[in-house]
Amino acid sequence: MKLVLERTDQFLKILKGTIEQQPIKLTDVEYHEGRGTDIPWEKFPVGAYWGKHDTWYRFRTTVVIPQEYEGKRVRCRLVAGREGMAISINPQFLVRVNGKVEQAMDTNHYTFDVVKNAQAGEAFELEF
Secondary structure: OHHHHHHHHHHHHHHHHOOOOOOOOOOOOEEEEOOOOOOOOEEOOOOOOOOOOOOOEEEEEEEEOOHHHOOOOEEEEOOOOOOOOOHHHOOOEEEEEOOEEEEEEEOOEOEEEEEOOOOOOOEEEEEO
16 A cells, blocks of 8 residues: 555656646636626626626636747636535536637636647637
8 A cells, every 4th residue: 555655646746747837817807797698898806706696797808828838738727716615606607718618617617728739929718
């Protein structure tokens, strides 16, 4: 058993070295409340609270890939603020990348690929 734990520890150290976390800060996030597509988008203030019972919200922003991400896999992590809470208050939503549905999200599924082989300067519209 000790050998298995030692080998697992070595593997995890190697794996950790392949994961880079250099966040791109999301700014200029817009949102609207409601289901309609004709609802105007408004600027969402950083750190603001959102959400009401049985209310729909949509958010969007554009991410431009910086030079240091060239050739890398870029993932996005969304934190809704309800992690670890009961399923009845678990925000659930779809993520679209450039208009295409990429993944369903909730507090148990909070990361998705933006692009697997990034090109510097490439822009992606994210909507969730």
